Amino acid sequence: MHKAYRFRLYPTQKQAKLINETIGCCRFVYNHFLAEWNQAYETTGRGLGYNECSKRLTALKQTLPWLKTPDSTALQNALQQLAEAFDRFFDGTSNAPRFKSKKHPNQSYTAQCNYPKNGRPTIEVDGHRLKLPKLQKQELSVPSASEQISAAVVAYIEKHFSEPITLDMLAQELRFHPDYITRCMQKTMGMGFSRYLAHYRLSKAKQWLAETNETIEAIAKRVGIDDGAYFSRLFKKMEGITPTEYRRMARRT
Template identity: 50%
Template structure:
């Protein structure tokens, strides 16, 4: 089947290309905010918003009114109009809040352009982008399929990246006999029914003291000054390192599970509610269980695997997976091992939960 797949690379623009990228950021932000204002005014007056076509027909007039809009990629400006329309569509369907204005002070800036007539091409370690021309980038893996669009982004650390979206033919992996249940945790990240335990890397905890040190330095410096910006970039780079190491761990674990198992059963976790616990919120955020589930979901769809979910409120830790006896004492998180009073089986808390998750997901 055909799927949309994104390839992210770091790009190294020269000074002229960097200035043009910044101008495109500003012009796209201006167009977005302009049509967002018109959309809000029309909605306040009539109770109905605008449409993408009505905004797109006004864009050429806007470019005649502001000559500097012609200096950047025209498709990027059209994409900004499309983003306004999509944001209101999601708002009407109650997927998110009402769209907000974009700020030039936001640490992440981006714009999107579409591939038309071969204006986006990859040749070795050179990438051709509209208006920017040929730009050097880190070609860490080959681009596959038909190129659809490219998003240029500057992250808070001041680095530039491009995400190329392609239409790719994904072939399912050959079938295997593996069938496991997974219990996610904090001390041990995942315990599987095949006896495997995956340790939690605790990425944020390893960088927490250094991050706090630089955050204090940034707070003590005059906001907006040169030294303040230096400390801000340092904080952003530490956050970037944490995110990259966490993402690398999650991708490696999920890919390994997908390759070795045909059916994977996991628990439906309500992470938003769990984050309300002040004692565990930081560790739960560091574990990134929602991202783990998201990666497993699309990878299982790509490679022909089956992902099953156990009910959110299924009793997995307290019930003996051998005889089904309920043991309420296991509610205490300090109890890591316990013996079933009925069948006298000695259980490891997490391993028993993994078996129960597997049974609950299959019988769902």
């Protein structure tokens, strides 16, 4: 049986930079060897396999030294994910692997927990801290009360943004006074509930404007705004262009 734990992290600026660099390196490795795998298959009728990719990755690190920055197990896991994607494709259970995009809303990497004989595991929970490879020498900050409240607000909005929600409804759900919630959000996020809700709704709207052919009114309703005209005015106010102009621009790029 496998156990999974979900944490909201509050990394330092250096840690956040390393996390983003690791995600980018893993995406590069996956795409690089996907291209090489496809080329090998077209040339020889056979793919590369995980072991061959792993050997080539070692050589690639000598050419591209910045690949040595992230946790090495994360890069190996990117190769493993690519190999498994090809296995599923040849088994007929999924489509061929596709290149990863940095524009995708979900970005992640997988680190592996190792257990050295004379040391601590490379991943472990220690009180309010989470130890991760390459990050363990830098403490992850413990969330303050304001950060915890703000995190709860974000989670609530992500779950209910398509519904008609208000600050009073949120306060009742979290059992905190609306003014206290506003102070916490202003302190940690620089904006209050209404502005963050609008930002989040518009971020989802922009995604659907770019990726679907739904009408402006339909997208407005999907993000919890029943009045299409009000949605367009809000979009223009916050983004500087209309939803129609944004859709046209997004599809040109």
